[in-house]
Amino acid sequence: MALSVDIRKKMGEFLLDVRFEAEDEALALLGSSGCGKSVTLRCIAGVLRPDEGRIVLDGRTLFDSEAGVNLPPQQRSVGMLFQNYALFPNMTVERNILSVLKKERKVRRRERLEALLDRFYLRGLEAHYPSQLSGGQQQRVALARILASGPSLIMLDEPLSALDSYLRWQLEMELVRLLESFEGTTLYVSHNRNEVYRLCSRVCVIHRGRSEPVRDMGTLFKEPRTLASALLSGCKNYSRIERKGERSVFALDWGVRLTCGERVPEDARYVGVRAHYLILCDGPGENVLSCTVLRVIEDAFSTIVMILPETTVPGRGEAGIRMELPKEEAATIREGEKIFVRIQPEDVMPLRR
DSSP, rough: HHHHHHHEETTTEEEEEEEEEEEEEEEEEEETTTTSSHHHHHHHTTOOOOOOEEEETTEEEETTTTTOOOOOOGOEEEEEEOOTTTTTTOHHHHHHTTTTOOSSOOOHHHHHHHHHOOOOOOOOOTTTEEEEEEEEHHHHHHHHHHHTOSSEEEEEEEHHHHHHOHHHHHHHHHHHHHTOOOOOOEEEEOOOHHHHHHHHEEEEEEEEEEEEEOOEHHHHOOOBBBBHHHTTTTEEEEEEEEEEHHHEEHHHHHHEEEEEEOOOOOEEEEEEEOGGGEEEEEEEETTTTEEEEEEEEEEEESEEEEEEETTTTTTSSSTOEEEEEEEHHHTOTTTOOOEEEOOOGGOOOEOOO
């Protein structure tokens, strides 16, 4: 494996306990704010010291609590791109890149600088300061500086999260193009599921400091196995359950029995249903909920319909279930009316805690 991480670190009441491996690929660390994603990166970079465990990169041990190994950041061959790009504001583009090439011979420094200026489309910007650059240009300078140090690993800590939607998309496209040429491992930290889906091939979900097994990105979205994975992959509806059989559960929050398309694990505690999988139907039947329409909300390209099953148990699930429909399909639905909604068995996702 190019990168192997197996570490624990306690910070007050918070315990980080993560383990994953990555090849020369773009691996996403996906999780909600405060789950431990950034702490994990800082431990790998050597900015924070884990309490115990081991970190190995390309066969080199960066940290090993039992062996007493803890390489300083400058010896780890790791480049980290922060959200604000962390450029030196008093240095030009050229000086920012050269700042990590101090140990190179003068001729070699100039050769590498020229190559990076060409590779990252920075010609003509050499004498500009960060304040004179656009967001995309700053990002390219930051990546050029990282790659100038010859890292085996690049870590991106939510580099697009503070940008508006248009600029975010422009920079994301540049990031895709630039990282495709990197011949090493990339860790991409984000809580944005769509972003990591487009940028990464595999994903490690981190929930409350604990990592889940690494999975293919498509598998995570199609078959999440835990409640945390389902929510992070965009599932809007879930209910606590009682297991009634190999393919049957009782959804406690919705007050309805559901047939599942797959075997329900004995340790399943929830079911999830994606909002766009709910289907309008004409009357009662298997996996059909009789519901009251709570709200009809016009979204940009679809309609969100909030519904409340008539079987909802008082004190549970009064927030309702979210259904997303094409605008033309929802055009006649009105708040307060009764409708029937079907959940296909194959769309019921049994979930562990």
